[in-house]
Amino acid sequence: MTAGSRGDVAPYAGLGAGLVRAGHEVTLAAHAVFEPLAAGTGVRFHPLPVDPRAELHSRRGRRLHDARTGAGKLARLVSMAREAADVMTESLVDASRTADVLLVGGALGPLGFAIAERRSLPAVGLPLQPLHPTGEFVAPVLGTRSWGAVGNRLSGRAVAATLHLLFAGSVRSLRRHGLAAPRRSRSRQLRAVLHGYSALVVPRPRDWPAGLEVAGYWWPPDGGQLPPRLEEFLAAGPPPVFVGLGSATVPDPERVSRDIVTALRAAGVRGVVQRGWAGLDAEGDDILTVGDVPHSLLFPRTAAVVHHAGAGTTGAALRAGVPSVPVPVQFDAAFWASRLTALGTAGAALPLRRLTAGALADAVRRTTADEARRDRARALAGRLAAEDGIAPVLAALDRLAR
Numbered sequence: 230m231t232a233g234s235r236g237d238v239a240p241y242a243g244l245g246a247g248l249v250r251a252g253h254e255v256t257l258a259a260h261a262v263f264e265p266l267a268a269g270t271g272v273r274f275h276p277l278p279v280d281p282r283a284e285l286h287s288r289r290g291r292r293l294h295d296a297r298t299g300a301g302k303l304a305r306l307v308s309m310a311r312e313a314a315d316v317m318t319e320s321l322v323d324a325s326r327t328a329d330v331l332l333v334g335g336a337l338g339p340l341g342f343a344i345a346e347r348r349s350l351p352a353v354g355l356p357l358q359p360l361h362p363t364g365e366f367v368a369p370v371l372g373t374r375s376w377g378a379v380g381n382r383l384s385g386r387a388v389a390a391t392l393h394l395l396f397a398g399s400v401r402s403l404r405r406h407g408l409a410a411p412r413r414s415r416s417r418q419l420r421a422v423l424h425g426y427s428a429l430v431v432p433r434p435r436d437w438p439a440g441l442e443v444a445g446y447w448w449p450p451d452g453g454q455l456p457p458r459l460e461e462f463l464a465a466g467p468p469p470v471f472v473g474l475g476s477a478t479v480p481d482p483e484r485v486s487r488d489i490v491t492a493l494r495a496a497g498v499r500g501v502v503q504r505g506w507a508g509l510d511a512e513g514d515d516i517l518t519v520g521d522v523p524h525s526l527l528f529p530r531t532a533a534v535v536h537h538a539g540a541g542t543t544g545a546a547l548r549a550g551v552p553s554v555p556v557p558v559q560f561d562a563a564f565w566a567s568r569l570t571a572l573g574t575a576g577a578a579l580p581l582r583r584l585t586a587g588a589l590a591d592a593v594r595r596t597t598a599d600e601a602r603r604d605r606a607r608a609l610a611g612r613l614a615a616e617d618g619i620a621p622v623l624a625a626l627d628r629l630a631r
Contacts, residue, residue, distance in 0.1 A: 231334030234476030236541035247619035347408035363434035369564035445618025473503030492589035550610030
């Protein structure tokens with residue numbers, strides 16, 4: 230079970246497909262708009278209410294851009310998401326009725342674990358970000374500046390407390406759905422927490438307790454093909470630069486689109502711009518705008534990827550072995566952008582609030598001309614290709630079965 234944007238769902242569709250190949254029966258519970266992600270994988274789909282794209286484009290969703298700090302954005306997100314969690318609770322309870330094990334996405338942690346506890350089911354946590362407190366870095370949704378070991382741990386605890394507060398009303402409502410709280414806590418039923426990213430990208434913090442592991446990436450299903458128009462564009466010239474902001478929204482998509490076009494042309498490169506949830510739009514002989522396309526098919530054929538540094542798109546760029554220009558927008562994006570910089574596959578991040586045509590042109594020019602950066606990206610992609618993020622999840626399920 231998972232909730233959020235496409236990047237919060239696609240990895241679990243890929244994981245589910247891998248579990249199906251291994252002989253398990255899998256149901257993915259996610260927002261109804263993401264049902265196509267499970268098509269053809271053998272994964273059953275249980276639709277949840279709430280359209281996350283509509284929520285982000287709502288008046289409340291647009292107000293996220295008014296906050297200037299990670300803490301401010303998190304507070305506004307909690308206010309917006311609390312109502313959505315209440316709406317989804319009944320459907321999540323229904324999805325759990327025939328389950329033997331609950332695999333709980335990071336965004337739904339407290340609610341998913343509460344449902345498992347009340348159903349006396351084992352649960353496995355599957356976060357896509359390093360959410361557990363650590364002294365090694367500040368909570369990813371709060372930025373990248375270290376608060377010191379003690380402060381970093383406190384920031385993680387504060388974010389965890391905020392997530393529990395978000396779901397407090399939903400957990401209390403479980404009794405109305407026939408799930409009474411147990412007389413004695415069965416929290417030990419949570420046998421494992423496996424993180425869906427590579428330790429090559431974020432090493433496991435040394436101060437994490439046993440039971441918190443980094444499994445590796447769960448790549449989205451590789452089905453489909455690129456649209457004929459895009460194939461024709463790719464074949465008509467040198468590798469283009471991809472520009473996309475994924476599920477992030479922007480206050481002024483027309484201005485951002487103009488800046489992107491100006492920047493790509495100033496840098497002397499062709500471009501593929503993904504419309505995304507921001508509604509970007511840029512056309513011309515040297516620039517093509519596309520809808521949703523498989524990143525695994527497109528990114529390896531690009532010169533660089535300009536993206537919002539979401540967890541999923543960051544992983545896709547690393548998998549493709551191409552350098553990045555991270556343009557973090559909100560939440561954990563600055564954290565992932567900082568990891569790209571530390572790995573040497575990207576230069577300094579260019580936050581959306583500082584994005585100008587000139588700054589983006591300079592970043593694209595430097596990135597596409599830096600052969601050492603491209604070599605580092607290719608080398609890391611080779612190491613990621615040797616990892617199997619599904620195997621640790623299968624091992625955890627085998628332990629539960631025994």
